[in-house]
Each structure stands twice: as C-alpha cells, then as structure tokens.
Amino acid sequence: MNWKYKALLQRLLAIIPFGEKVNFQLQKFSGGNKLSHVDEYVNSGVRIVKLLIENGFVDIKNKQILEVGTGWLPTFPILFSLLGAGKIYTYDHVPHLRFTMTKSTLTQIKKSFPFISKQLGITVEKLEDKCSKAMNTEDLTRLFEFLNVQYRAPEDATYTKIPDNSLDLFFSYAVLEHVPENIVIGLTQEALRTLKQGAFYYNYIGLHDHYVSFDKKITKVNFLKYPEWLWKILAKNKITYLNRLRNSQFVKIIEDCGFEIVSINTFVDSKSLKAIRKMKIDKKFSDFELEDLATTCSEILARKTIV
Ligand SMILES: C[S@@+](CC[C@H](N)C(=O)[O-])C[C@H]1O[C@@H](n2cnc3c(N)ncnc32)[C@H](O)[C@@H]1O
Numbered sequence: 001m002n003w004k005y006k007a008l009l010q011r012l013l014a015i016i017p018f019g020e021k022v023n024f025q026l027q028k029f030s031g032g033n034k035l036s037h038v039d040e041y042v043n044s045g046v047r048i049v050k051l052l053i054e055n056g057f058v059d060i061k062n063k064q065i066l067e068v069g070t071g072w073l074p075t076f077p078i079l080f081s082l083l084g085a086g087k088i089y090t091y092d093h094v095p096h097l098r099f100t101m102t103k104s105t106l107t108q109i110k111k112s113f114p115f116i117s118k119q120l121g122i123t124v125e126k127l128e129d130k131c132s133k134a135m136n137t138e139d140l141t142r143l144f145e146f147l148n149v150q151y152r153a154p155e156d157a158t159y160t161k162i163p164d165n166s167l168d169l170f171f172s173y174a175v176l177e178h179v180p181e182n183i184v185i186g187l188t189q190e191a192l193r194t195l196k197q198g199a200f201y202y203n204y205i206g207l208h209d210h211y212v213s214f215d216k217k218i219t220k221v222n223f224l225k226y227p228e229w230l231w232k233i234l235a236k237n238k239i240t241y242l243n244r245l246r247n248s249q250f251v252k253i254i255e256d257c258g259f260e261i262v263s264i265n266t267f268v269d270s271k272s273l274k275a276i277r278k279m280k281i282d283k284k285f286s287d288f289e290l291e292d293l294a295t296t297c298s299e300i301l302a303r304k305t306i307v
Helices: 003-015 019-029 031-054 075-082 099-110 113-120 124-135 140-147 181-194 228-235 247-256 270-278
Strands: 064-068 087-091 149-152 167-173 195-206 259-268 295-304
Touching: 003 019, 003 228, 031 075, 031 099, 031 113, 031 167, 031 195, 031 295, 064 075, 075 087, 075 099, 075 124, 075 140, 075 149, 099 124, 099 140, 113 124, 124 140, 140 149, 167 181, 181 195, 181 247, 181 259, 195 247, 247 259, 247 295, 259 270
Parallel strands: 064 087, 064 167, 087 149, 167 195
Antiparallel strands: 195 295, 259 295
16 A cells, blocks of 8 residues: 555654644554564564674673663563663653553463574573563563563653763664664763763664555665655654664764764665665755665664773
8 A cells, every 4th residue: 555645654653733643543453463573572582682792892791781762562671681681761742551461461462482592692591580480470560660660651862870980781672763863872872971981882773664664666775866855754653753864874963963873783784785776766865875875774882982
C-alpha cells in the first residue's frame, strides 16, 4: 500500500484529541508480532557486547548501563542483566512496557541461551538460573528489581538525574533517527556528563526510509526526495518522527560534543546507491556524498576521552 496513507493517518492521529491513545491501542494490537524481533535483538545485543569487549570494556559484570528508548520489549536490559551487569537504567518518554510482554520477551530470550553461551562464554546453567528466578516474579516491578533493571518511564533521557561520571555504557538502539536534532545533541551531552572517563557511548541508527516496510514500491532512500516543509507535514509529528540526518551528521554531533569515535560500522545499500544516482534528491541533501546518502544503517561506538 502507498506509504503516504500511513503517513497521513499518523499525521491525523498526531493532531486530533486522543490521537496518541488511539495510536497506542493500535500499537498494542500489533504488539504480539513484535516478539518476532527478539531473536534479532539478541543477536544485536551479543554483537554489541563483543564489540565493547574488543574495545576494552573488559567484562560486563557489575557495569552501570543506561539505555535510551526502551520501547515495547526490554530485550537489551534483560540480556545485559542475565550476563551479569550491575545495574541497568532504561528510559522512555512513554511507558510502553507491560508485564506479560516482558515475561514473553524473557521466554523468547531463553530459546537463545545456547547461542548466547557459545558466543559469550557464559554457561547455559548460569543464564537459566537467573532467568527462572526472574520468571517466578509476579509483576513488572518485582521482575525488574530481581534483574537490577530500573525502568524509568515516562522520563526524558536528556535529563536523567544520574550523577556525573558514574556510567560505564550509555546506549540507544533505533532511537536517534526518531528524535529532532537538538534531542540527538541533548542525549549525547547527557551521555558525556554521566559516563565515566574512558566509558562508552553506543548508538545503532536506522538511516533508511522506514516506510519501506509498508510500501514495497519505494526504496530505502525515497524520503530524500522531499523538501523539508513537506517532510515535516508527512513524517515529523508526535506519532512518527524521522529526522533524515545522515551518518556523517551523527558522527559530527558525537565528535563535536567531545567524544572520541572508536568504531563506525555502516551498511551502504547497493540498491539505494543505484536509486540515488537516478533520483532527484532534495537540495537539502545535495552536498552529501552519495555513499553517505545511501547508508541505511550505522553503528557508532564512541568513548569519553580520558583527561
Ligand atoms: C523507535 S522506538 C525504539 C525502541 C527500542 N529501542 C527498539 O529498538 O525497539 C524509540 C523509543 O525511544 C523513546 N524516546 C525518544 N526520545 C526519548 C528521550 N529523550 N528519552 C527517553 N526516551 C525517548 C520513544 O518514546 C520510543 O519508545
């Protein structure tokens, strides 16, 4: 179906009274399918831990971790807790989490224990022991207490109230592309304030046109055609927000805030690269390298400089 129908429905929901509540119910309705993403998130979580270890994180044990944008399924906080993290703060503007879905996430993660064990060298027995104790809890508060997870929602992660220089990792997954540029800067400054010297700031950013999953006829770079005024109407509102910042802009923000870049893994989509060569892109993007425009996801690991 044409992606503009979805964009316009979201736009309508963003301006009518109770539109956010209607959207919340629609999201809840589709929530069951989200569980199918847990395996992919476990893979990503394992990859993130390995990347951190490769870059000197030493061991996740007893580390203080903060996640921005929990979303609907707390896969990363649960995974990091099972691996032995000391405390995990997870922030969201919107309290999406529910006990049943959280327990289902745990059940789904359990299926990947042999994989996690093989990849990260922790025994399945250890993972199972902590997991079964967590499964015996009867509400979200108890479950999270047991896992040393603090769910802070609704709260804004640009102002966490966490003490200066206290965290070992500040991270987000599929969040930075959904917030205005000043919030990307705000989150990065908050990361810099709360992280210990030498500690890590990790972001996975989806740089593609997210409507591609709804409309098979468009490419992952389709949204770069539109002038800013039109894009604002279509996809910058309370319900949906895609800032269209490119990878080089995220890297610049992170560096300008004072971080040292440790590694950048990008995926340049060949189909998008082909499309961008033929497409009339908006003048807002005319100064960018074609590879930068066709980069559809990026994983940026940065470190707070040791002084
Ligand atoms: C697209 S969702 C991604 C959720 C999850 N990380 C995932 O990958 O499924 C982005 C989430 O970030 C949250 N968010 C955006 N800005 C935030 C902020 N400043 N503080 C806390 N949460 C924020 C939104 O409410 C939303 O739940």
